[in-house]
Amino acid sequence: MDKRRAQLLEDFDLLENWEEKYDYLIELGFDLAEMPQVLKTEENLVKGCQSSVWFDIRCENGKINFDADSDSLIVKGIVAIVDYLYNGQSAEDVLKADLSIFEELGLWQHLSSQRGNGLMAMLAHLKKAATDCLSQ
């Protein structure tokens, strides 16, 4: 996970300006595995103020697996980072997850000031699933 973090930071560092960074985020989003339409249920919806995120989280052999998508391409890029860092990781590792990577990427200001952008909610969902997973 730490290697992936470092990789992301390095990639981002190469980008010259915000337009390029968003471009990169959007590309990340497109590389995200497609979420099966049937999983985009009301129940899996994390409603943000300006964009929606769908999140289907499963506990499989002590590991957290999920599918996710967003109607916003930028948010989808962020979802892709969460996916890259945490999908398929052990419940223990997911429990330790924090948002500092977004701070380091310089994305935090953008995300934290968008009340209800869903990132905090996403993380809360993941951690809850990890807790449930561990107590099974």
Add this chain to the structure above:
Amino acid sequence: MDKRRAQLLEDFDLLENWEEKYDYLIELGFDLAEMPQVLKTEENLVKGCQSSVWFDIRCENGKINFDADSDSLIVKGIVAIVDYLYNGQSAEDVLKADLSIFEELGLWQHLSSQRGNGLMAMLAHLKKAATDCLSQ
């Protein structure tokens, strides 16, 4: 009345600073004819926020006469100016009264910002008496 106005302005002009001006005002107050204690009734009270003024107004032969007093020596000085300018004047002249003299004396800011200092109320009382006097 205009002569009296001019006299006041001239006197005030000679005073060097606010302490001297207040000193002068206080002296004016002491020169004011004493108000008979029996006239200091609830009815004659114009209650300000921080000081009280008593005002007994009478219409006599088309002229406005009054006795007045205040518990504040500074306000009493102001009452003395009102007295000097308007006591014994014709109802017509009193009706034309305004507060511009206090502006010219530089006292206006002090008085206008003291909400309910009673000066406006005093003037209103005088004018009402003058109107009543004329319609008798």
Add this chain to the structure above:
Amino acid sequence: MARDILSARQDFPILDIQVNERPLVYLDNAATTQKPQVVIDTLRDYYTRYNANIHRGNYAIAYEATEAYEKARAKVASYINAEHKHEIIFTRGTTESINLVAYSFGERFVGEGDEIIVTQLEHHSNYVPWKLLCERKKAKFQVVPFDENGDLDLEVYKSLLNEKTRVVAVNHVSNSLGTINPVKEIIQLAHDAGAVVLVDAAQAVQHIEHDVQALDADFYAFSGHKMYGPMGVGVLYGKEKWLDAMPPFLSGGEMISNVTPEKISFNVLPYKFEAGTPNVPGPIGLAAAIDYLQEFDEQELRAYEDTLLNYGIGKLKEIPGLTLYGNPKQRSSILPFNIEGIQHFDLGVLFDARGVAVRTGQHCTQPIMDALKVPGFVRASLALYSNRDDIDALVESIQRAIKMLKGAKKHG
């Protein structure tokens, strides 16, 4: 001589900053406007020279602060042509002004079975307080819809008005669609039915007519921060007869004349409605903003803003896949749009990368979004310092964003 409007830009220091290595293109003026140097200086002057609590101090800086505050009241009164200066109540903003009326007028004059009419074009601040009042008082909440052009349906309005209608609450300019509503007619009709009208002028007072007596508005609310004044000051105008008849809203210092454990009596207007220490430099800064606005010729200013709006509309309409919302009979300062297949939030974020600031989302007008059946849209909004370069930068940003987002899609 009135000033040249194109020279206004130089008075706003923030317009010189760089954002993401590009000059700021500020097109979120309906959310809040920027402040001219003279307003910023007025605040500094206040704090460095005569900061004091007002109305009760008998010392020099308190006199000066009180006088400046009360002169500001007189200036606002004359700007909106109120009959009396004590009809001007200073609040924090439009929202507080409207809540004051909903609580205080509502307390005294609205009861069970009464009716209140709002419109589907309202900002939440002129919708929710009335809805909650209706819930408290078991009154009926009625909503006038708008048509496909974004104009209010006056026939429905007329049919809703009846002798039970107590209040009609309507904005003069919609912050989402820019519709200029026929408030004069709306007021006339309401008065004929015996109802009072609150005009939400948050988006109007800085752009179009602002004469409360000509409109015959009973209440008129707006925010200083949307008209080049400081944050944290707003205005409620109310006709003397209503304000006199209404009970106080907030209570405490300043609004009291006598207090004993048995009985409280209240101060006269406007103090009755200004409890507690006010934001003293707020109104003083607002007065400076009004002075500033009046350096320009008002008719010229309106013509300038209209021409610029039409330039923007023309430019946007040329963009393939762009939907411009609303086509009202009269529109002020607002450009609401979406691009087919692109999420509005993404547009906002990408514009920002080029220094272009717009608002995206629901604009606190969910009833409008529900009526249009969209989750949100982009809103660019103009001010007196806006110019064609701003519009051109917006258009360029839209084109870039389309390229990035659609390009990615193909590639993905």
Add this chain to the structure above:
Amino acid sequence: MARDILSARQDFPILDIQVNERPLVYLDNAATTQKPQVVIDTLRDYYTRYNANIHRGNYAIAYEATEAYEKARAKVASYINAEHKHEIIFTRGTTESINLVAYSFGERFVGEGDEIIVTQLEHHSNYVPWKLLCERKKAKFQVVPFDENGDLDLEVYKSLLNEKTRVVAVNHVSNSLGTINPVKEIIQLAHDAGAVVLVDAAQAVQHIEHDVQALDADFYAFSGHKMYGPMGVGVLYGKEKWLDAMPPFLSGGEMISNVTPEKISFNVLPYKFEAGTPNVPGPIGLAAAIDYLQEFDEQELRAYEDTLLNYGIGKLKEIPGLTLYGNPKQRSSILPFNIEGIQHFDLGVLFDARGVAVRTGQHCTQPIMDALKVPGFVRASLALYSNRDDIDALVESIQRAIKMLKGAKKHG
């Protein structure tokens, strides 16, 4: 290293001005404090660099403004040691904070036959809202008297507390007498009786302890402008469990999560209680004031202010004919007095002629005046930049005024 308190004076530009050809001696700090340069600069920086409406903008200056605003919330939370940052609600001032609780908590938790206890030492802002709530709800209004020293009579308080008591409202420091009330004990007793306590900390938060958890206060209200911050910003702290259970007060933009004609749902804390565009630079400036305050060592600062207060008390007591009001067990920053045979208003006016600014009158505490049977008095009040020169100038002004007024009397 903490700064030398005597160096504070240089940070306040207004203290350099001349009034009536003499240097300003500002001793009306309980009415409002002056602002250090850093607070004034913070406001200017906001308006020239990142003025924007917050929470919903997705562009750079909106991010910056939002972050600064929310960081200010965190700073206030830590200054008063709140458990959660969302327990901090920004208001216009103490008065609005208290009204919010009286309306919203009162709406939900106070009914007919319930009881509310205030004290005879309260400012009107912590007296009138409760009295009016009692009138609206047919609840009983109880007042705890103070004794000849200006201390609350705790025996009476205990006898008033019972299972019907819903709210106890008390100030930590009296703005008229300077009494430091034993709020910790008052709160403990109230909690034992099942009542909640609102602490009016308007005169306390800048001078004495300010730890809401140590006090176990349910609500805690204060004003930015009395603690070196800007005008137009105040704070309401409330325990999460109460704020969660309370209905919203003002409604409109910002505090809404969903709006349809049928149903409104509200946002989470703290936004539920912050309707409309806030005074964005208010909290940001307040945070700058807190940072400034924290340049000094708090214990040192209290000791400094106490020593100065005692110096003032000693000097005043030497003046023949002077009555100093109250002699409470503990006193903070307030010097209330009258001179025999001289009207308090006259003293204030004559002091001003020498540049000395104090307050005269009732200080929004008519119940105190009624209890003391005086129409009003002079109040000199201290801040961190006050010094012995200020006290000496005050004493000299008193002596001059006595000479002028009594001299005139003889002569007259």
